[in-house]
Amino acid sequence: MIYAGIDLGGTSIKGALVTDKGEILRKKSIPAGAERSHREVVTDMANLILDLMTEEGLTPEEVASVGVGSPGAIDPEKGEVIFAANFADFRNVPMRSIMEEILEMPVYVDNDANVAALGESMFGAGEGCRNCVALTLGTGLGGGVIIDGKIFSGAFYGGAELGHQVIVVDGEPCTCGRKGCWEAYSSATALIRMGKEAALAHPDSQLGSLAGEGLAEMEAKTVFDAAQAGDEVAQGVIDVYIKYLAAGIVNTINVFQPEVLIVGGGVSAQGEKLMEPLREKVQQEVFGGQADKTQLRAATLGNDAGVIGAAMLGIE
């Protein structure tokens, strides 16, 4: 059987046809047009699935279901997007019913971070495990929790906000209004902020010169590249970054104790340069000497995690 998935983002709508083994048969991306009415956006999502089916020569009978990973607060039971900040008209959007009307197929909707975690847990770094936590280190710090093979998001679908646990009371301000959230220390944005602060304090460092005029080219990768080239200032930034990242990961393991904890998002592209020191730090601190139980792995599906996980909502 074939499953269709949609990964809705602020800039693009990605669609794919996926086998029950997690293999992508065909995928396609169109602009999100986030400034439009929700009906226009959701109609485009449905039409993208129809296009993919036509191109692949599939009849509606050959596609089991359509799953959608959407940003924002989602009610998966009703298939509604309660609110998504990046879209002009995304408030109480009956996404499932609009799409089912067009497609005449079962449609499932869940949060994008949850859906990406489901994808990684089934066919990525967590393949074969039933209990898994996936982090996305990007603009923010997103988390998805899979318990017993299913997405966990609390009693009211607003849980699993792993990035919004305070690890430093009265610490750095967070976009959520609290101070000292893990996201404010361990997102890619936070690493860039720390990189810029260090480069300003040490303008003659390699980090400073790699970051370019006005530090405009500072990225997470810049800090890792400078450290790799032997720059002590950059290495200092990475040491601090990993210390905070490890603190939140140990918190998460102490609470969820998953089989696998997956680190994804832009920063995870650094692979073992990130993962090796991170594992070392985490293993020192996990409660009850149970550090060897949870495996720490870098994500493997990259940008496809969302669309694969979305398709799998129908299997789950």
Add this chain to the structure above:
Amino acid sequence: MIYAGIDLGGTSIKGALVTDKGEILRKKSIPAGAERSHREVVTDMANLILDLMTEEGLTPEEVASVGVGSPGAIDPEKGEVIFAANFADFRNVPMRSIMEEILEMPVYVDNDANVAALGESMFGAGEGCRNCVALTLGTGLGGGVIIDGKIFSGAFYGGAELGHQVIVVDGEPCTCGRKGCWEAYSSATALIRMGKEAALAHPDSQLGSLAGEGLAEMEAKTVFDAAQAGDEVAQGVIDVYIKYLAAGIVNTINVFQPEVLIVGGGVSAQGEKLMEPLREKVQQEVFGGQADKTQLRAATLGNDAGVIGAAMLGIE
């Protein structure tokens, strides 16, 4: 049907016969004798159940099962206590098989904090809810998590260690070896420590005089009593204590988003003197303005939560 429960502690073994409505028909407590061999301790536990049944005039056919809440690391599938620090001989104890041999009834074993959470969620402050987190503010800060009516403790039964999430990186040392764990700020022990520090700094305060010679009588209650009597030093301690307690509770709500979060243990005896300022602080900070979803309540079963929850392991 009647269910038997045992709440094993470092000083006493509590046993009870409980109805499926959570009512205690009969209970009894005997010394734990924690210095003895595990077989002696576990045999006493089984005999306590037999005594209770005899006293209540019940035949083995009238009692459905026996549940045990034990301290330490537990494997509920095998019914084994892997390790419990307070007992001299509690390493890989086949508790279920020893008890089933004596009792010829089904025996279930789980961690004491988990079992107390189950009791509170079924018949205490969380009555009727399927998703619930219960905290115990005592010597340590214990947590139990109920998801979909079942105890959640991670893939390897070592999760739900809510007290061992760092809320202040590089903060106060914790018994677990980390620095800055929630337990080090929000257990009763932590409140007493903060009370002593404040009394030492302000020996003329009411807090100082209430705490007695050498501060030997400082308890959690002492700090609340002094604050109630108008002592500003004590009120300052409580404000700080509630700030940290709220930080960890908001973290927990952001991650689990339970229907009810229950605050139990010695400190919770303060009732609304604790809960009212706590609710106010928590509501300011919960992610996505969803503070109204999770209800914050003081535990209602007191010391019976463990024995009632243990009995309910057989119903679960």
